[in-house]
Amino acid sequence: MASPINKTTLTHLAKLANIELDPKEEEKLLKDLIEILDYFKELESLDTKNIAPMTGGTDLANIFREDNERKSTDQGAGTEIFPESKNGFLKVPPVFN
Amino acid sequence: MKSLHNLTIRKFHEGLLKKDFSALEITQKFFEYIKIKDIEIDTYLALAEKTALQEAEKTDIAIAKGENIEDLAGVPLAIKDNILIKGLQATAASKILKNYVASYDAGVIKRLKNQHAVFLGKTNMDEFAMGSSTENSAFKKTKNPHDITRVPGGSSGGSAAAVAAHMAIASLGSDTGGSIREPASFCGVVGLKPTYGAVSRAGIIALSSSLDQVGPFGKTVEDAAILFKAIAGYDPMDATSVEKNYAHNDALLSPKLENIKQLTIGLPEEYFVPGTSKEVTAAIEESIKKLKSLGLRFKTISLPHTKYALSCYYIIMTAEASSNLARFDGVRYSRNEKADDATGLRDLYLKQRGAGFGAEAKRRSILGTFVLSSGYYDAYYEKAQRVRALIKNDFDEAFKSVDVILSPVAPTQAFTIGEKVSDPLAMYLSDIFTIPVNLAGLPAISIPTTSNLSSLPVGFQLIGKKWREEDLLGIGQFYEKLEL
Numbered sequence: 001m002a003s004p005i006n007k008t009t010l011t012h013l014a015k016l017a018n019i020e021l022d023p024k025e026e027e028k029l030l031k032d033l034i035e036i037l038d039y040f041k042e043l044e045s046l047d048t049k050n051i052a053p054m055t056g057g058t059d060l061a062n063i064f065r066e067d068n069e070r071k072s073t074d075q076g077a078g079t080e081i082f083p084e085s086k087n088g089f090l091k092v093p094p095v096f097n
Numbered sequence: 098m099k100s101l102h103n104l105t106i107r108k109f110h111e112g113l114l115k116k117d118f119s120a121l122e123i124t125q126k127f128f129e130y131i132k133i134k135d136i137e138i139d140t141y142l143a144l145a146e147k148t149a150l151q152e153a154e155k156t157d158i159a160i161a162k163g164e165n166i167e168d169l170a171g172v173p174l175a176i177k178d179n180i181l182i183k184g185l186q187a188t189a190a191s192k193i194l195k196n197y198v199a200s201y202d203a204g205v206i207k208r209l210k211n212q213h214a215v216f217l218g219k220t221n222m223d224e225f226a227m228g229s230s231t232e233n234s235a236f237k238k239t240k241n242p243h244d245i246t247r248v249p250g251g252s253s254g255g256s257a258a259a260v261a262a263h264m265a266i267a268s269l270g271s272d273t274g275g276s277i278r279e280p281a282s283f284c285g286v287v288g289l290k291p292t293y294g295a296v297s298r299a300g301i302i303a304l305s306s307s308l309d310q311v312g313p314f315g316k317t318v319e320d321a322a323i324l325f326k327a328i329a330g331y332d333p334m335d336a337t338s339v340e341k342n343y344a345h346n347d348a349l350l351s352p353k354l355e356n357i358k359q360l361t362i363g364l365p366e367e368y369f370v371p372g373t374s375k376e377v378t379a380a381i382e383e384s385i386k387k388l389k390s391l392g393l394r395f396k397t398i399s400l401p402h403t404k405y406a407l408s409c410y411y412i413i414m415t416a417e418a419s420s421n422l423a424r425f426d427g428v429r430y431s432r433n434e435k436a437d438d439a440t441g442l443r444d445l446y447l448k449q450r451g452a453g454f455g456a457e458a459k460r461r462s463i464l465g466t467f468v469l470s471s472g473y474y475d476a477y478y479e480k481a482q483r484v485r486a487l488i489k490n491d492f493d494e495a496f497k498s499v500d501v502i503l504s505p506v507a508p509t510q511a512f513t514i515g516e517k518v519s520d521p522l523a524m525y526l527s528d529i530f531t532i533p534v535n536l537a538g539l540p541a542i543s544i545p546t547t548s549n550l551s552s553l554p555v556g557f558q559l560i561g562k563k564w565r566e567e568d569l570l571g572i573g574q575f576y577e578k579l580e581l
Binding site: 025029033052 | 431465482
């Protein structure tokens with residue numbers, strides 16, 4: 001069976017993941033991903049039809065808490081590390097050009 | 098400097114109380130030693146000399162006033178750079194966070210600050226904890242203190258090497274698929290990966306949220322136990338953390354031999370297979386012999402889905418990593434120069450992440466995006482979640498007839514720098530014995546063996562039932578006494 005990944009799908013995935021790749025990176029990554037996905041094929045032989053997926057690392061179901069007022073992080077904490085800010089607000093490049 | 102080499106948390110604490118030395122004096126000595134030794138080992142990414150000395154002095158003042166001090170008061174610790182300490186850098190060894198300074202303390206750091214522990218600095222790691230050798234750091238390559246041509250293991254290689262090279266008394270790391278246990282084995286120190294939920298993940302730069310756990314490195318099992326006890330417990334800032342009252346569990350630090358002797362240890366046949374080096378095999382056999390001399394019983398068990406764990410893990414972990422890493426977009430955290438001339442938001446994301454992430458972070462983000470993408474979700478991500486359930490069931494079944502499971506930590510001892518760096522699958526296979534534990538959410542420890550065929554350390558792994566760190570730490574503390 002052909003690998004589910006090729007140069008076109010890789011370009012698409014890189015775009016979805018918002019990662020710019022140069023041609024050399026793309027070539028190495030494609031080779032690695034084909035190899036890794038080929039390794040994953042071993043899972044196909046395992047019958048998991050009647051097994052419920054384990055969706056997290058914990059057995060906990062819901063956790064409830066009282067809906068009370070509580071102290072939160074100070075407004076402004078963290079703003080000092082914004083790459084660009086104005087009056088404590090985060091500056092973002094234009095979304096629509 | 099000889100005195101630093103012999104210090105454990107216990108000895109340091111007793112020395113303080115007997116006034117053999119002050120906390121300030123020892124902290125100063127650590128910094129003097131780090132400045133010489135770390136040129137060779139490259140353990141620390143940043144030192145926190147000013148705040149460390151201030152904190153050490155507070156402990157000395159408390160002692161002078163005759164106040165009671167906590168076990169960890171004044172103890173010089175090294176902290177992995179993906180754990181947030183307010184006011185210090187937290188880069189997770191990534192260029193994308195090069196200028197990031199934490200604006201709050203992680204849950205584990207709050208607990209350690211309450212005990213007045215001293216933080217010497219932040220340690221090197223694989224970028225975003227992705228790796229098994231610390232070679233994926235964007236900043237430097239940490240060397241194994243036992244042989245500087247070899248890796249310290251990873252991803253918590255800096256924290257393991259810091260303790261092994263006497264540049265900290267103990268340290269914290271994080272373990273997603275073996276990132277505490279493998280470097281502990283490679284560096285000859287003790288490393289504990291707690292039960293998922295035992296220790297808060299709040300304020301940790303997340304790799305894979307259903308697998309990550311913070312845990313201690315120490316020179317002795319007792320030190321690992323002291324540090325574990327200090328960091329464990331419920332944290333309202335981490336919805337998956339659980340209150341298990343570790344703080345009042347005396348068995349963690351004062352195990353009773355009559356209880357330990359009652360435990361049966363399982364040897365999983367799938368973990369004793371060709372492919373493990375003869376040095377590792379011999380060391381494991383030796384440790385089994387020693388544990389038998391304590392009166393512990395052994396039994397062969399089977400964990401039949403072990404061979405699927407690596408695939409299962411790399412699907413789940415990359416899926417979670419791709420979404421955790423989505424937040425590093427160049428808008429809220431530091432921005433690199435290449436993204437400065439971006440035209441619009443989308444271009445900023447692409448340039449920032451293209452220039453800021455290393456090869457492994459890119460590989461995992463893109464692979465994670467793939468396994469979650471529509472059309473492949475069922476075949477990969479959901480399939481892996483089902484296989485994860487099977488792997489957990491294997492352990493549940495095994496723990497009906499045994500209390501603890503023993504295995505190697507890694508198939509080899511520390512490998513040479515550069516040996517596996519260009520072959521991701523070979524690197525991933527270093528974690529084959531540690532990964533199933535994270536998938537099942539269990540606690541496990543790596544303890545150094547004493548006898549081996551080479552001068553490089555080898556650890557053995559003990560895996561426990563959920564919330565039963567006391568079994569691992571108990572066996573370990575008696576094992577250590579055998580060595581004397």
